[in-house]
Amino acid sequence: MSYENILTETIGKVAVIRLNRPKALNALNDALMIDLGNALLAFDADEDIGCIIVTGSEKAFAAGADISVMARYNYMDVLKGEFITRNWETIRRVRKPVIAAVAGYALGGGCELAMMCDFIIAADNAKFGQPEIKLGIVPGAGGTQRAIAGVGTVRPR
Numbered sequence: 001m002s003y004e005n006i007l008t009e010t011i012g013k014v015a016v017i018r019l020n021r022p023k024a025l026n027a028l029n030d031a032l033m034i035d036l037g038n039a040l041l042a043f044d045a046d047e048d049i050g051c052i053i054v055t056g057s058e059k060a061f062a063a064g065a066d067i068s069v070m071a072r073y074n075y076m077d078v079l080k081g082e083f084i085t086r087n088w089e090t091i092r093r094v095r096k097p098v099i100a101a102v103a104g105y106a107l108g109g110g111c112e113l114a115m116m117c118d119f120i121i122a123a124d125n126a127k128f129g130q131p132e133i134k135l136g137i138v139p140g141a142g143g144t145q146r147a148i149a150g151v152g153t154v155r156p157r
């Protein structure tokens with residue numbers, strides 16, 4: 001299958017999906033998330049594939065959701081159009097292990113995408129963050145809950 005915003009390859013029983021919007025530092029838009037979801041489901045259905053790796057470039061796994069697109073939506077557009085759940089949650093339906101191989105920036109939606117994977121392998125230059133607070137919004141794809149599940153909580157001594 002051919003995709004516009006991702007590159008795919010198989011290495012033995014491993015499927016590799018590379019986010020491929022280099023000029024936008026792999027910012028996540030609808031087209032990329034649809035391509036990603038379709039590739040994930042296709043590899044999940046392929047009996048020759050044992051696990052799936054999602055990665056980006058050396059500079060950015062994904063620099064977040066594409067803010068230039070999000071800026072056009074108001075609250076009701078997001079709610080009625082199921083902005084996050086319609087194509088971001090596809091990764092949660094995959095039964096095979098999904099590994100995020102993160103190098104460079106994994107910010108906002110990119111950090112959330114990495115946390116949706118079964119586990120994360122981070123390069124030395126990986127930088128994770130949820131900078132949505134600077135835009136006056138909270139992480140929209142469950143980032144606050146997934147961060148606690150992955151990192152744990154701290155109890156005062």
